[in-house]
Amino acid sequence: MSTKLNVLDHAMVPDHKIMSEEEVSELLTLYNITTEQLPKIYNDDPAVKTIGAEVDDVIKVIRASHTAGRAEAFRLVIKRPKK
């Protein structure tokens, strides 16, 4: 029997969440940016695949931080370019 590894269960993998459209537009107005100016993440990233995010989704990553204890980061899912 083979169980598929869920990367999100690993201790070193932070929480990934897909943001709703309202959340995204709120985020964009907060920082006065377009989605292009967000940091990126590839669509074939194991964590992205696990939560089922699609290209152009924005993902919220909540991770432990040395300095702040808990930090939030946002990433735009993009297609991995050809070589």
Added chain:
Amino acid sequence: MPSPKRIGRIQFGLLSPKEIREMSVRKIIWADTYDDDGFPYPQGLMDLNLGVIDPGLRCKTCDQKASECPGHFGHIELAKPVIHVGYTRLIRKLLRVTCRSCGRVLLSPDEIEKVVGTEDDQTGDILSEKDVKKERVCPHCGEQQLKINFEKPTTFSEVVVEDGKKVEHKLTPADIRARMEKIPNEDLIPLGINPDVARPEWTILTVLPVPPVTMRPSIILENGQRSEDDLTHKLVDIIRINQRFKENQDAGAPQLIIEDLWELLQYHVTTYLDNEVAGCPPARHRSGRPLKTLSQRLKGKDGRFRGSLSGKRVNFSSRTVISPDPNLSVSQVGVPRAVANEMTIPVRVTAYNIEELKQIVRTGPLRPDVNSPCGANYVIRPDNRRLRLGADNLDTVADMIEPGYMVERQLRDSDVVLFNRQPSLHRMSIMAHRVKVMEGRTFRLNPAVCPPYNADFDGDEMNMHVPQTEEARAEATILIAVQENILSPRFGGPIIGGIHDHVSGIFMLTHEVRWFRKDAALYLLRYSGIERMPEPGKVEDGVEYWSNKQVFSQILPDLNMVFKASSCQNCDVCKKLDCERDAYVRIIDGKLECGTIDKKAIGAFDGQIVNRIIRQQGMKRATQFIDDFTKLSIRSIMYDGFSFGIDDEDLSKTEYGQIDEVLKNAATDVDRRIRIYEDGQLEPMPGRTIEETLEMQIMQVLGKARDLTGQIAGRHLGLGNSAVVMAVSGARGSMLNLTQMAGCIGQQSVRGERIVRGYDDRTLPHFKKGDRGSDAHGFIQHSYKGGLNPTEFFFHAIGGREGLVDTAVRTSQSGYLQRRMINALQDLKVAYDGTVRSTGGKIIQFQYGEDNTDPTKSAFGDPVDVKGIVESILKEEC
């Protein structure tokens, strides 16, 4: 200034012969440059249509003067085509992947699709030589393909099989060009070539552009002779051969001669483009120096990119050797008069400063001595004419001056300058100092600012830059000044502080309790700017005495803190006030109650007191404190005197006996363990072989023995020994260094193991094969003072070399690592909303450091220094 633009696309293409002829203003046919009258030949390499370099002449193309004419290209019609060396790899690839008869790619559409992908889902790969099988038949016309050989630098040949023998058949550039012309446009796209801008036949030159004269100016030597640029020399060669080639061709010379000339032309064009091609002797100047041709202008450290665009030489800078001067403030720099007289600051003349500036102009370019007011070197009139000041025109120019003029004034005391030492690894490598003009030929600086620059005085040189505008000076004083950079953003603590003698001196002053008479106390504090002495600590027989702690307290601001000095031994239970090492430091209301001031308190990188003063009283007070304690500590080290000599490493007979005893016991212990091992009685440690276990045990025994000799030596050497003072106070060295000098140097190691390499089963022929004893594997039982025996000396050299190699490798590796990191992080900035963004406005971090805290202003990583605040209010340790 124009607004920044985003680059959407960059297109690379080849210059077509048509373009070359279109941009050319003149066809060049004369190999000579100037005639006997010094006038350029028409249609020669210095033709006036190509631009002008001599002042006074006008360009025949654009009718502008030498300074305005940008120069114009000319061209040379080559007698026969030649290969461009820069494209030989592309040519080779194209010859190998296309058909020799029909010019199509040697792959069927299906095969191409396999590599490139379908039109709407391209994998991004382009066709390469490997995708085409060797010597196959063309799928389009059925022609049998031949193997193409390429010989550096520019020879291509086909391999033909004749009578079972392989014969190489040379391809001339004309043949190759004919083949390139046959390749259809649509076949070029899967090869990664855009045929609109880069037809492959353009890699074979039929016409050569001649760069403008402005790109290859001739210089006139002192004897009036003209010396031409390397490029011009090379172009002369090309034209000469080209002309000869043409003449021979027209005269119908035999094929052999034509081929020879063709090859010669190819050689000259090749070296003109790149004079460092493999398999091609570089073209040389008459003196034997290789010519610097086109590619050499761009390549390498001094090339256009790394030498002229990424880094340039600057004006208003100077460089000389540095030397120490503890009487300067850390924020000052001593500048030699010769430098100060040469470097200037432009000052605009106004109604308010006109009298002062007139006086400055009257002083002229030579300032008589360092204390006299500064002079000026140039005066700039409102029409931008520069007047050089000399002894003869000082008064005339001074009387001329009125508002609107500019005076280039010499450097004088308290001007702001930037001071720098390479390698500039962090931002503290460039700091703004205040000028102090001094006699002598070196830059002077307070030794307390050595740590941020990583400078010493064994011949180091440093650079000084003079900011020229008010904005630059304002930035320098507010952001770059030394005071603003005492705290390092690396760990949030002071990076500027006492070193070496500062630490030894302040340690000797403040250790335990000493009493000074008035004259001694005043001697110590003379340069610290103290206005009045406190009440004496005690009066004996009518003589007033001040304690050493009182003396030190004079330079302290109002302060409360408690900490442990670096001489603290970290006892299980701190004895606090009763500490026998006087390592418990307590400062109440700016008075040193007890404890020794040493590296922990004032040293660079530690500096607890300096740190606390910055937090509570600000940078300015901290700078003053650093200035005060450097002067105080230097005075106090001079008061007692401080020296170290060979006899400071002497021990008494008892100690030498004990050390011998310890080493003898260790040797027998090692031998005993070896015997146990040889008898097969040794129990291996978990996860280790028996040999490894034995090695570890031996290392342990010998390490312990060395430490023991250190303790024996330490018993004899007390605080009366200068090396002990330096080690305990943290000024320099450690007790280990002292152990090695007086006791025993100990085990030498390579990669953490005893030395094992050398001969068969032994390190040196002096030992028996298979000897595992301590002295056969690099244990040095003598001290540096006592002297090493020959085998020990050899092992010491082995161990020492490892350290040298390690440092050399580490610096080069970390240097490259840092270069890459800086390239990745440069131009990032913290925006007003706390995000870190790139120049394109892209967000890198949503909050700076995720906690929006400046590490410089944090207390060793934490945003608020709770302990420090509580301590200063309670005046107690918490």
